[in-house]
Amino acid sequence: MAEASVILKSTSIPSFSQGPNPFTHRNTTHYHNFRTVFKKNGYSSLNVCCSSSVSTTNDTTRTQKVSWGCDIDSLENASALQQWLMNKGLPPQKMAIQRVDVGERGLVALKNIRKGEKLLFVPPSLFITADSEWTCPEAGEVLGRYNVPDWPLLATYLISEASCGTSSRWNNYISALPRQPYSLLYWTRSELDRYLEASQIRERAIERINNVTGTYNDLKLRIFSRYPSLFPDEVFNIETFKWSFGILFSRLVRLPSLEGRVALVPWADMLNHSCVVDTFLDYDRSSQGVVFTTDRAYQPGEQVFISYGKKSNGELLLSYGFVPREGTNPRDAVELSLSIKKSDKCYKEKMEALEKYGLSVSQCFPLQISGWPLELMAYAYLAVSPPSRNKQFEEMAAAASNKTISKKDLSYPELEENALQFILDTCESSISKYSKFLQASGSMDLDVTNPKLLNRKVFLKQLAVDLCTSEQRILFRTQYILRRRLRDIRSGELKALRLFDGFKRLFK
Ligand SMILES: C[S@@+](CC[C@H](N)C(=O)[O-])C[C@H]1O[C@@H](n2cnc3c(N)ncnc32)[C@H](O)[C@@H]1O
Numbered sequence: 400m401a402e403a404s405v406i407l408k409s410t411s412i413p414s415f416s417q418g419p420n421p422f423t424h425r426n427t428t429h430y431h432n433f434r435t436v437f438k439k440n441g442y443s444s445l446n447v448c449c450s451s452s453v454s455t456t457n458d459t460t461r462t463q464k465v466s467w468g469c470d471i472d473s474l475e476n477a478s479a480l481q482q483w484l485m486n487k488g489l490p491p492q493k494m495a496i497q498r499v500d501v502g503e504r505g506l507v508a509l510k511n512i513r514k515g516e517k518l519l520f521v522p523p524s525l526f527i528t529a530d531s532e533w534t535c536p537e538a539g540e541v542l543g544r545y546n547v548p549d550w551p552l553l554a555t556y557l558i559s560e561a562s563c564g565t566s567s568r569w570n571n572y573i574s575a576l577p578r579q580p581y582s583l584l585y586w587t588r589s590e591l592d593r594y595l596e597a598s599q600i601r602e603r604a605i606e607r608i609n610n611v612t613g614t615y616n617d618l619k620l621r622i623f624s625r626y627p628s629l630f631p632d633e634v635f636n637i638e639t640f641k642w643s644f645g646i647l648f649s650r651l652v653r654l655p656s657l658e659g660r661v662a663l664v665p666w667a668d669m670l671n672h673s674c675v676v677d678t679f680l681d682y683d684r685s686s687q688g689v690v691f692t693t694d695r696a697y698q699p700g701e702q703v704f705i706s707y708g709k710k711s712n713g714e715l716l717l718s719y720g721f722v723p724r725e726g727t728n729p730r731d732a733v734e735l736s737l738s739i740k741k742s743d744k745c746y747k748e749k750m751e752a753l754e755k756y757g758l759s760v761s762q763c764f765p766l767q768i769s770g771w772p773l774e775l776m777a778y779a780y781l782a783v784s785p786p787s788r789n790k791q792f793e794e795m796a797a798a799a800s801n802k803t804i805s806k807k808d809l810s811y812p813e814l815e816e817n818a819l820q821f822i823l824d825t826c827e828s829s830i831s832k833y834s835k836f837l838q839a840s841g842s843m844d845l846d847v848t849n850p851k852l853l854n855r856k857v858f859l860k861q862l863a864v865d866l867c868t869s870e871q872r873i874l875f876r877t878q879y880i881l882r883r884r885l886r887d888i889r890s891g892e893l894k895a896l897r898l899f900d901g902f903k904r905l906f907k
Contacts, residue, residue, distance in 0.1 A: 467561045467642060468578035472503040476575040477669070483571035484666050490520050490688075492666075499702045502671030502721075508697040518703070519667055519680075520688035527569065527663040529553060534563040538629045545622055549661055551614050553651070554643040555635070557663075561643075562634045572665045580645035581720025584608060586859065593843075594863035597832040598870055599734035599763055600713035607717065615640040648718040654689070656682040664689045672719070673704035674728045680705060711765070712869045722865040725872065732765040733870035735877075737778055737825055745786050752781070752792040756800035766877050771822075773807040774799045779818035780811055788814075816888050823881040826874055833871040840864050 469476040477496040485491075493512055499505035512518065529549045533539030538559050542552055560567040567573065579585060583604035586594075595601035615637050623630035650668040651661050667680050667689050676694060683690040697703050707715070711732040712722045723731075738761040739749050750760050764775035777798035784792065791811075798807045811818075840860055 467573065467639070468576040468646075469574060471577040471579070471581070472498055473575070474498060474504065476571075477504055480571050480575040480665065484521075484525060488522050488524055489666060493518060494703055496669050497702075499671070501673075501702060504669060505671040505702045505704075506669050508699050508701050508703055510699055512693055512697040512703065514693055514696045516693050517683065517686070517690045518693060519690050520683075520686050521664050521667050521690075522688045523682075525665055526689070527553070527556070527572075527665075528660060529556075531556065532568075533559060534567045535559055535629065538626075541622060541626055541629060547618070547622075550644075550647060551618055553647060553661070553663070554614075554640055555618065555630075557643040557646060558635055558639045561639075572663075576646055576650075578642075580642070580649045582645050582648055583717045583720070584611060584641050584645050584648065585720075590859055594836075594859055595866070597829070597836045597867055598713060598863075599736060600717055600866065603713070603717055611641060611644045612637060614644075649720070652680050652689070654680070654682045656684060662689075667691075670703065670705045672707040672715070674706070674723055674730065676704045676706050678705055679708075712866055716862060716866055720862075722862055722869065725865065725869050728869070730767075731869055731873065732767045733829075733873045734763040735766050735771075735775070735822075735825060735829060735874075736761060736763045737775070737782060737822070738762075739782050743782075745784070745789060745792070748789055748792055749781055749784075749796075752796035753799070755793065756796045757802050758796060758800050762799070766826075766873050768873050768876050770880070771877065772801075773809075774801055775822065776818065777807060777809050779821050780809060780814050783814055783817040783821050816885065819881055819885050819888070823878065823885065826878050826881065830871060830874045830878065833867050833874065836867055837864065837871070 474496065481496055493508060493510045494506040495509055496504055497507040499507060529552050533556065539556075542555060547555070557573070560569045561573045564570060583591070583600070584607065586604065588605070588608075591601050591604055595604070619635070623632075623635050647663075650663055652664050652667065653659055653661050664680065670680075670691075678691045678694045680689055680691050682688070691705050693703070707719065709730040711730060712728055713733070715728075716722050739746060739753075743749060746760070753759060753762070758778075762778060764772055764778065766775075777795050781792060781795035781799060784795065788811075795809065798809050840863070843856075843860060
């Protein structure tokens with residue numbers, strides 16, 4: 400099964416458009432306690448309870464107080480969901496929703512499951528897609544007239560259905576969704592600045608929050624404000640949009656066998672992620688349902704996992720709100736931001752060359768424990784190139800871009816040492832930012848008097864500490880490799896110099 404397609408995909412939503420954005424994990428038992436404390440103390444920044452007076456067809460329930468979703472580990476709502484799904488055509492399952500160590504609730508094997516077995520078989524009548532029927536059809540018609548793309552449409556649909564309470568056919572599903580999905584969408588700007596200052600994920604989170612806010616503002620301006628009786632502020636507001644986008648980021652599935660269509664697939668979305676598992680959800684034409692094929696055997700009582708895709712810890716935190724335990728994610732990566740110095744004599748020429756290939760003077764490249772991409776080295780060559788190299792600027796910029804098929808494996812032996820030193824310097828300055836945060840984190844936020852706030856801070860800080868520790872680990876490894884390579888180059892040069900001196904003396 401093609402990986403990119405089957406992941407529970409995330410998307411950045413630059414106002415009404417969607418750009419896929421890949422994702423992975425494993426054992427995160429240690430978060431469980433934090434989450435439990437966090438929830439038990441009742442913190443919820445998103446108290447999405449609305450009591451709105453809306454007079455649309457079929458809307459008496461909208462006038463009642465509606466609570467959206469449930470506590471993340473609520474089994475009561477989950478078993479009602481399971482029962483409802485069975486009544487609506489979900490075939491008998493070899494798994495059941497249970498409380499689990501990794502991921503709060505998950506699907507646990509009831510019987511022996513073989514490797515290579517197909518599971519789930521969720522029929523299309525149970526998917527939520529952009530074509531699903533609206534309990535309030537007038538609202539659906541309006542969005543249809545405005546050609547709202549899938550993501551904002553589904554976000555609005557979820558809110559609309561949630562506000563319809565028991566009149567919605569999805570009531571059981573929505574009641575079992577988490578009231579507050581744990582993604583970075585729910586972090587405030589000051590929390591992002593405080594806890595994720597060292598990590599590039601902070602920028603991604605800010606961008607995502609801005610995209611969600613921009614999408615909501617756009618919908619409000621163009622549609623909601625024109626039809627206030629269909630889309631009242633009390634129901635369709637930024638808080639509820641953050642909730643619905645949080646649900647989409649953490650649960651929406653892209654189905655490659657249905658031309659990459661996106662859908663919420665109840666039941667399938669109770670599966671948690673593992674980095675060591677290599678199986679994804681997809682639509683199976685022969686059985687006409689969403690399935691996945693196990694890549695290992697499970698015994699009764701064991702939690703069954705899928706993969707959300709090959710994602711770094713930062714990407715998992717961004718969309719899913721968890722960080723795998725250190726060293727367990729082989730796809731983990733950290734973004735290193737390289738920049739051309741303003742004082743560079745060829746700053747303008749280099750900038751122009753980069754812009755030609757869709758890059759900028761400040762560019763991020765992913766480092767992994769196993770190494771760095773060729774594009775990063777090409778960028779470093781450009782950054783350290785003297786003016787005499789200006790004929791090669793374009794070639795370097797092209798190789799630094801992943802948008803071209805030009806030769807990437809550039810070799811400029813005379814520039815190599817400077818290029819590696821440039822990457823090392825950037826890497827070390829990034830390491831020191833992480834060290835500063837990790838050292839300060841021990842004493843951070845102990846002064847909070849409000850216990851609910853304290854729990855939230857402890858929880859978010861722990862996530863940030865775990866993320867920063869894993870990202871710093873990759874940087875340390877990169878630092879080690881760079882230092883070794885530089886030492887080899889320098890000792891090779893030294894040898895050559897000694898040899899040259901020896902020859903000189905001989906000829907004298
Ligand atoms: C598709 S849902 C899976 C079902 C979810 N556990 C539930 O109870 O609704 C994705 C969410 O599950 C949790 N999750 C999934 N895999 C996890 C893992 N390996 N460790 C911790 N949490 C995980 C995260 O909260 C994530 O946002």
